[in-house]
Amino acid sequence: MINTFLERARRSAEFRYDRLTTRYRNDRLDQQFNADRPAMLDRIDQCITRGVGWLGPQRDVSMSVLYCALQTLRHTADARFEFVRAQMDHYRATINDPAFRVVDRDYDDTAPEVANLPSVMDVRPYFDVELMMIDTAWADLRPQPDILKRLAAFDDDGGYGSTHIVIGALILKENGGADAAALDALINSQIAVIAQSNDQTARAEDLFAERCMVLQWLGLHDLVRPSWVVRLMDRQLPDGGWTGRNIPPHGQSNQHTSVLALAVLAEFLHHHRAKH
Numbered sequence: 001m002i003n004t005f006l007e008r009a010r011r012s013a014e015f016r017y018d019r020l021t022t023r024y025r026n027d028r029l030d031q032q033f034n035a036d037r038p039a040m041l042d043r044i045d046q047c048i049t050r051g052v053g054w055l056g057p058q059r060d061v062s063m064s065v066l067y068c069a070l071q072t073l074r075h076t077a078d079a080r081f082e083f084v085r086a087q088m089d090h091y092r093a094t095i096n097d098p099a100f101r102v103v104d105r106d107y108d109d110t111a112p113e114v115a116n117l118p119s120v121m122d123v124r125p126y127f128d129v130e131l132m133m134i135d136t137a138w139a140d141l142r143p144q145p146d147i148l149k150r151l152a153a154f155d156d157d158g159g160y161g162s163t164h165i166v167i168g169a170l171i172l173k174e175n176g177g178a179d180a181a182a183l184d185a186l187i188n189s190q191i192a193v194i195a196q197s198n199d200q201t202a203r204a205e206d207l208f209a210e211r212c213m214v215l216q217w218l219g220l221h222d223l224v225r226p227s228w229v230v231r232l233m234d235r236q237l238p239d240g241g242w243t244g245r246n247i248p249p250h251g252q253s254n255q256h257t258s259v260l261a262l263a264v265l266a267e268f269l270h271h272h273r274a275k276h
Helices: 002-036 037-055 063-076 079-094 098-101 128-138 145-152 160-175 178-198 207-217 227-234 255-275
Strands: none
Touching: 002 037, 037 079, 037 098, 037 227, 037 255, 063 079, 063 098, 063 207, 063 255, 079 227, 079 255, 098 128, 128 145, 145 160, 145 178, 160 178, 160 207, 178 207, 207 227, 207 255, 227 255
């Protein structure tokens, strides 16, 4: 109990310190990045290669890996992310998951060859916010008049709810099922708080990377500070992956944090090399 209390006290102090100082520490990291931009971009490139070396050979992956890696491949045309094709084939053949429609609009979760597969809810049950993403993926074929209200209800001031509001809205924009203007308004309501939240923490972990990624998916590359990318690179483990607090296996690389970090690095590299 004493150890638990001390850990909570340490985290509380860290949180307060970060809120007060991280933005200014990020200014210094931005300056360091810009002072040697070519070398830093090369370092990002090397981090991507190492990260793909860890994530690419894995076949038993989650839907988040498939979706984020496929989006990264589409946005950047970086051939290193072609590994996702084999992962998608394996996933499609082994699990019945309606969320697969976010990577394949022709997916039919009622087809006999799919319906007879193990349900994703028996393999790796989804959280409520993830179930919401499934509803957005099917909204064009399975209309839900209240879907925007339900999606907006996940607003949590820059947390996972906010990032998933953006992701859900982007899925709806791509697949259909909701008014485009209303979706833009919902997305715009989350941008500032998502960006601001990353300037209040020095812990470049799962949520940190997810915030960067959704800003990039919106084309808001200039809001993703070089300092944030440096922090992500500094968190890469020797095996090439990334770990996240309270995400198993604890203290080791996990798929979700790793694919988010890789997506951010690849989008940043692609944008800044094209820009300069």
